[in-house]
Amino acid sequence: MxxxxxxxxxxxxxxxxxxxxxxxxxxxxxxxxxxxxxxxxxxxxxxxxxxxxxxxxxxxxxxxxxxPTAADLVGLAMPPDADLAPNRPGETLLGELDHGPAGTRARHRLRQDLAAQQRMGDAFDALEAEGWRILHCVPLPGMGRIDHLLIGPAGVYCVRTVPGRRQRAVVGDLLLTVGRAEPRPDPRWIRRAAARATAALTTPVTPALALVEPSRLEVAPTVRDISVLQPLTAARDLTASPTTLKAPDIEALFTTARDLRTWFGRRR
Structure with missing residues (x-):
């Protein structure tokens, strides 16, 4: 045919x-x-x-x-253009590099962000062999995008990736500082993003920051609600966490999360 x-x-x-x-x-x-x-x-x-x-x-x-499971039936009915599963790490940044600002400094920052997301994405994708499901570049209307969404035995994690640029990185309750650059509000942003994801998926979502190649990483002792990850140790840290989700729950949540319409709060 x-x-x-x-x-x-x-x-x-x-x-x-x-x-x-x-x-x-x-x-x-x-x-x-x-x-x-x-x-x-x-x-x-x-x-x-x-x-x-x-x-x-x-x-x-x-x-x-x-x-078929209920998740299979939902996946079969999903329009292809609503499926977030094919997204690559840094998907939106690739488009910005093609059509974005021409300034050398701005493009350099974009390349750093893209390299960090790709490095972290590769580390997260390797978790699929351990029963995890991974999404990249999940849209949050009005807030931008979640860099990586992890769904696995240890629960659901909403991850924002930050390039460490081989400089000292300090994660505080409200701000993150890399080198001598201006402090960034990443801790506050990822908490809000995780709260939005919790509402969209109707399950607890843990906020996480992923630091890629800092020369030294310091996390304030008061930062207890945010997971701080790095490429070389992320898989070990996540797989060592207590199991909270079983395989059918993981598949059901992945099916919901991969649907673009979930994140807009309505079925388009």
Whole structure:
């Protein structure tokens, strides 16, 4: 059949590939981790295999899908342009670099922010093997974007990433200072962002700051409600935290969080 489209769900090389009809209806998906094609419309079976062939490797199982969970059903009904799962770390910054300010200083700052988000994003994406689900560049209307949203056994974390620029970084209750630059209100911002995420997801969300390559990191002893992470130790710190969510809860929250409409407070 002509017109079948293959659309990714998740970042490149991860997650599922969905096969959709021209009207957007899903007729199959390929689970790359399980190396299995689940066929929803058997009359399109040959066409489905044809369009997926470039993406397949090894021995692939083919058959009807397993009994769908509630999260699966919601994901199948989600419009592709509402799915945040394909976002890469620093997705919005890539666009800003292409079309943003021409000034050398401004572009240098953008590149630093992008490099930090990509470095931290790679560290967080590695957690998927431990049962975590990760989203990047989640919009918060009126506040900008959450750099990374982590959903896993230890709970939900809302993360703002800050480049340390190989300088001393000090995290206080209200402000964060890197080197001799003006203090930044990141601690206050991430608390508000976590509160917004808690309301949107109806589950507790922990605020977190991720510092990338500071020469030294100091956290005020009064900062108890914000997790402070770094690329080399983030996975260890998060996986060592007490388990609060089970796998079905993680999938259900991920399905809600990846839907752009969740963050606008209404179903568009």
């Amino acid at each position: 002509r017109g079948l489209k293959v659309l990714p769900s998740g970042r490149p090389g991860r997650g599922r590939l969905y096969v959709n009809l021209p009207d957007g209806q899903a007729v199959a998906w390929y689970d790359r981790q399980a190396n299995r094609i689940s066929v929803l419309a058997d009359d399109h079976r040959e066409a489905i295999l044809r369009v997926l062939r470039p993406y397949l490797s090894g021995t692939v199982a083919i058959g009807p899908p397993p009994v």
